[in-house]
Amino acid sequence: MTGRFTRALAFAAVAFALAACGHDGHASAGTPRVGVEVPLLTSPFWQAYENALAPSARAAGIDLLAPGNANGDTAKYLTDVRNFFTAGVDGLVLSPTDTAASVTVLDEAAQMKIPVVTVDVAPDAGTVFMVVRADNRAYGTKACGFIAKHVPAGKSVVVIEGDLTSINGRERTQAFSECMLQVPHVGVLEVPAQWDALKAASGLEALLAAHRDVGGIYLEAGGVYLAPTISVLRRHGLLFPAGDPRHVVIVSNDGIPQELAAIRSGDIDATVSQPADLYAKYGMMYIKAALAGKTFTPGATTHGSRIVRLPQGMLEDELPAPLVTRANVNDPKLWGNANS
Amino acid sequence: MTRFGFIRELGLLPALVVIVLAGALINNKFLTPINVVNVLANTSALALLVLGETLVLIAGKFDLSLESIVGLAPAMGLMLVLPVAARGWGIDLPVAVGLVAMLALGALVGAFNGALVVRLRLNAFIVTLAMLIILRGLLLGMTHGETLFEVPDAYLFLGAATVAGLPVSVWLTALCYVAAALFLRYHRFGRALYAIGGNAQAARAAGIRVGRVTIGAYVVAGLLAAVAGLIMCGRVGAVAANQGNGWIFNVFAAAVIGGVSLDGGKGTMFGALTGALLLNVVDNLLTLAQVETFWIQAIYGGIILLALMFSRLTNRAEQV
Numbered sequence: 001m002t003g004r005f006t007r008a009l010a011f012a013a014v015a016f017a018l019a020a021c022g023h024d025g026h027a028s029a030g031t032p033r034v035g036v037e038v039p040l041l042t043s044p045f046w047q048a049y050e051n052a053l054a055p056s057a058r059a060a061g062i063d064l065l066a067p068g069n070a071n072g073d074t075a076k077y078l079t080d081v082r083n084f085f086t087a088g089v090d091g092l093v094l095s096p097t098d099t100a101a102s103v104t105v106l107d108e109a110a111q112m113k114i115p116v117v118t119v120d121v122a123p124d125a126g127t128v129f130m131v132v133r134a135d136n137r138a139y140g141t142k143a144c145g146f147i148a149k150h151v152p153a154g155k156s157v158v159v160i161e162g163d164l165t166s167i168n169g170r171e172r173t174q175a176f177s178e179c180m181l182q183v184p185h186v187g188v189l190e191v192p193a194q195w196d197a198l199k200a201a202s203g204l205e206a207l208l209a210a211h212r213d214v215g216g217i218y219l220e221a222g223g224v225y226l227a228p229t230i231s232v233l234r235r236h237g238l239l240f241p242a243g244d245p246r247h248v249v250i251v252s253n254d255g256i257p258q259e260l261a262a263i264r265s266g267d268i269d270a271t272v273s274q275p276a277d278l279y280a281k282y283g284m285m286y287i288k289a290a291l292a293g294k295t296f297t298p299g300a301t302t303h304g305s306r307i308v309r310l311p312q313g314m315l316e317d318e319l320p321a322p323l324v325t326r327a328n329v330n331d332p333k334l335w336g337n338a339n340s
Numbered sequence: 341m342t343r344f345g346f347i348r349e350l351g352l353l354p355a356l357v358v359i360v361l362a363g364a365l366i367n368n369k370f371l372t373p374i375n376v377v378n379v380l381a382n383t384s385a386l387a388l389l390v391l392g393e394t395l396v397l398i399a400g401k402f403d404l405s406l407e408s409i410v411g412l413a414p415a416m417g418l419m420l421v422l423p424v425a426a427r428g429w430g431i432d433l434p435v436a437v438g439l440v441a442m443l444a445l446g447a448l449v450g451a452f453n454g455a456l457v458v459r460l461r462l463n464a465f466i467v468t469l470a471m472l473i474i475l476r477g478l479l480l481g482m483t484h485g486e487t488l489f490e491v492p493d494a495y496l497f498l499g500a501a502t503v504a505g506l507p508v509s510v511w512l513t514a515l516c517y518v519a520a521a522l523f524l525r526y527h528r529f530g531r532a533l534y535a536i537g538g539n540a541q542a543a544r545a546a547g548i549r550v551g552r553v554t555i556g557a558y559v560v561a562g563l564l565a566a567v568a569g570l571i572m573c574g575r576v577g578a579v580a581a582n583q584g585n586g587w588i589f590n591v592f593a594a595a596v597i598g599g600v601s602l603d604g605g606k607g608t609m610f611g612a613l614t615g616a617l618l619l620n621v622v623d624n625l626l627t628l629a630q631v632e633t634f635w636i637q638a639i640y641g642g643i644i645l646l647a648l649m650f651s652r653l654t655n656r657a658e659q660v
Binding site (some may be wrong): 040046050191202207209211228230231234 | 370485
């Protein structure tokens with residue numbers, strides 16, 4: 001009895017799944033079909049990127065397949081990309097979860113003559129038409145520069161780090177630490193939070209209890225760390241608006257609307273705005289250019305960035321990532337303002 | 341049996357004492373009242389999850405889906421009360437209804453898991469693994485990956501408010517542990533859990549309603565996971581779409597190093613609590629000691645291994 005019920009249920013489930021797969025629309029002739037893979041969707045930054053994809057594709061005249069989500073898993077990333085091959089894409093816009101593991105699928109794409117643009121990550125090797133990326137080392141350096149200028153001597157600074165197994169977490173941490181070595185009057189304390197809000201809260205709380213001299217905090221990802229940081233400071237009676245002598249200088253990273261609101265209210269001082277919308281826009285623009293047979297050379301671009309040749313041979317368009325402070329927080333060109 | 345159980349209960353305590361003494365020597369801020377309160381507050385959410393998992397483990401089953409309830413329950417509770425502009429559903433239900441719905445969701449998922457395992461006789465590991473993935477996917481779909489920032493004060497109470505110098509979450513966790521320990525020792529349902537985990541056939545023959553008790557354990561575990569999620573929400577001041585991601589590993593680690601058997605029938609509340617405390621004490625100590633980030637995980641794992649070996653030497657009870 002139970003067995004028959006289970007079998008019927010399983011049959012219904014499979015039938016439903018197959019029917020759902022059948023909705024794969026076909027491209028109208030002429031517009032190129034492009035597949036996009038995002039590394040994860042649980043950060044406001046990647047969410048904003050994903051939101052910007054469809055309008056960017058429409059503007060560039062591209063038929064966009066439903067984006068794949070690797071969910072932080074390299075194996076899932078590789079499977080998704082190979083599924084795009086099977087679906088017969090003309091081009092790919094990829095954000096690899098891992099700089100090394102992506103090389104195999106890049107080689108496969110090159111054999112099939114499918115051009116690839118990577119976004120946010122420069123693979124270690126392989127054929128890539130263009131890397132669209134902001135300089136993550138510059139994020140760490142900019143944050144350090146702001147903190148060096150605004151945190152008084154003799155204080156210490158807490159850095160809430162990203163996952164050090166990801167290139168972006170690693171580069172921000174390294175650039176920030178190297179730069180802070182040049183600022184000997186401010187000590188650095190580390191919280192290895194691995195993009196996890198609760199780890200950020202408990203680590204920061206422990207350091208605040210032990211070090212009464214914390215004068216600054218750098219959040220490597222505002223999307224995840226902003227809420228726990230504000231909440232911990234408030235709980236310990238340490239949240240004072242900018243301008244108050246007891247204010248803790250906070251520099252964040254991402255440029256989400258909530259960070260911009262926190263800058264306006266004086267809770268935090270600055271953030272590095274990652275260009276989520278520009279990632280989508282230029283990702284689509286470059287894949288379209290690749291399919292049209294255009295080529296690019298190193299040098300300044302017409303959209304305010306620079307194309308450089310990376311050591312591994314590929315070209316990278318380094319998009320500007322502005323430091324947002326009270327002075328320019330209302331700039332309508334910031335993606336965080338367009339969103340709200 | 342009771343004498344044996346008592347020795348198991350002390351299991352991790354000597355190791356915990358040694359680590360705390362060593363910590364006090366390494367860092368003079370470690371034993372300050374404020375840091376001790378921080379460690380307790382940070383342990384509360386994990387400890388409630390471990391409590392629920394321990395009940396299910398004692399009955400000889402698994403529940404992996406708890407880590408997804410931790411994110412889904414508070415997110416749903418929030419979206420029911422938040423306006424569309426704050427990424428809610430715009431239903432604008434009263435806050436109290438949202439809180440009740442959140443707890444109900446945890447209990448319902450537990451009941452569903454329990455029913456699949458008990459009535460359909462499906463493998464608990466696989467069922468709750470599937471549930472883990474489904475619920476995590478629901479959370480991602482509901483929130484579109486976005487963090488819910490606008491949290492009403494009532495949702496922050498458990499994680500952020502303090503009563504008589506201690507966070508509410510710590511009082512609540514302590515209360516739950518005392519209640520669960522008494523329940524396991526003196527209530528017939530509690531004793532039935534051990535009997536079922538030890539030998540389900542024998543328990544059934546002895547007149548214990550095996551299915552009902554097992555489902556009950558799942559319901560309590562799901563409910564506690566929802567409460568743990570609410571505590572996390574209060575501590576962080578928001579619910580991220582990855583809340584609870586990967587936590588089930590810590591939950592099992594705490595339960596097992598606390599002497600709870602994966603084969604069922606064995607384990608105590610005191611052991612489970614010392615397991616959860618040990619993980620958080622070590623984590624806190626490593627942060628205070630500012631161990632280099634690239635080495636922190638290796639050292640964390642090493643200390644836990646040493647603690648296990650130490651507790652094996654200080655009491656003869658075999659670890660299972």
